[in-house]
Amino acid sequence: MRKLPYSLAINEALHQMMSSDNSVFLIGQGVKSPWYAGNTTKGLLEKFGPGRVIDTPVSENAITGVGVGTALAGMRPIVVHPRLDFMMYAMDPIINQAANWYYMFGGKLSVPVVIWGIINRGGEQAAQHSQALQALFVHIPGLKVVTPSTPYDAKGLMISAIKDNNPVIYIDDRWLYTLEGEVPEEVYAVPIGKGxxxxxxxxxxxxxxxxxxxxxxxxxxxxxxxxxxxxxxxxxxxxxxxxxxxxxxxxxxxxxxxxxxxxxxxxxxxxxxxxxxxxxxxxxxxxxxxxxxxxxxxxxxxxxxxxxxxxxxxxxxxxxxxxxxxxxx
The missing domain is CATH 3.40.50.920 (Rossmann fold)
Known part of the structure; x- marks a missing residue:
């Protein structure tokens, strides 16, 4: 089986899901720059255009609010935060809104949004740019949280997260981005909740x-x-x-x-x-x-x-x- 680095496994998942479902789109800071998100967004803007690969100003709360709102309207947004630390600005739309709507509407309203946060440890980035904050989201009812450790899982869990009908927090670690592993070319899903x-x-x-x-x-x-x-x-x-x-x-x-x-x-x-x-x-x-x-x-x-x-x-x-x-x- 062919091998891919972790970052390109994510990239392939995004390409495949955006190709198969027009309701899937990517929004966040730096998404038009392959370098900014470690090559995970490579080729997306050229293929799908600025209407589905939306590069935004630095406003984490607004970006995430757009993601949650469009999910409520039937879209399947992927909201990327290239530094997990600054997802803290988006805690209201994540915790107070996205996590609660399915429950508050008795299961009649879904929020199919992926909130993707990237941990950027090491490299002398210090306390404000390198935090692993996954435990904060695990505490919240209504959120699923995934943390893939291999290229195979990076692709499969991203696909599962996009297909899920309620919010998934997808947290990866940039230290893994160069890790190579076997990744099938076809679309596949790694079940959420299965170790x-x-x-x-x-x-x-x-x-x-x-x-x-x-x-x-x-x-x-x-x-x-x-x-x-x-x-x-x-x-x-x-x-x-x-x-x-x-x-x-x-x-x-x-x-x-x-x-x-x-x-x-x-x-x-x-x-x-x-x-x-x-x-x-x-x-x-x-x-x-x-x-x-x-x-x-x-x-x-x-x-x-x-x-x-x-x-x-x-x-x-x-x-x-x-x-x-x-x-x-």
């Missing part, structure tokens, strides 16, 4: 999201050489979470390490910890361990960034501790 086992194992369940799946796989390969068998689960969807997959793995291994690129307090790892503790506590052989960002803003210094962002070595320490082969994290 996947990336590597089977028997000693520890290692749950990861987005870019951290790659670090988890790197860690598992190193640990395998030390005869530690790690099962790597890629959640793919943060809401809904694939509880069945999660619980069955933990029942098998009895140990769990949870890895996320966001902060620890009230984050994704806290929710997964609670789910495991509340539902299958009796299967645990050791306390749950989490690997996350420190509860501190991102530094601007590249030297400090190297310490700030969790890596495979941090995951390895956590796994060794949970199986009793390490003393500190």
């Amino acid at each position: 996947i086992i990336r590597k089977k194992g028997s000693d520890v369940t290692l749950v990861a999201t987005s870019y951290m799946v790659q670090e988890a796989l790197n860690a598992s390969s190193i640990l395998r050489s030390e005869e530690i068998s790690v099962e790597v689960i890629d959640l793919r969807s943060l809401k809904p979470i694939d509880k069945i997959l999660l619980f069955e793995s933990v029942k098998k291994t009895g140990r769990i390490v949870i890895v996320d690129g966001g902060w620890k307090t009230c984050g994704i790892t806290a929710e997964i910890s609670a789910l495991v503790s509340e539902n299958i506590f009796e299967y645990l052989k050791a306390p749950i361990i989490r690997v996350t960002l420190s509860d501190a803003p991102a530094p601007a210094s590249s030297v400090l960034e190297n310490v700030y962002y969790p890596k495979a070595k941090d995951i390895i320490k956590a796994v060794k501790k949970v199986i009793g082969k390490g003393t500190t994290i």
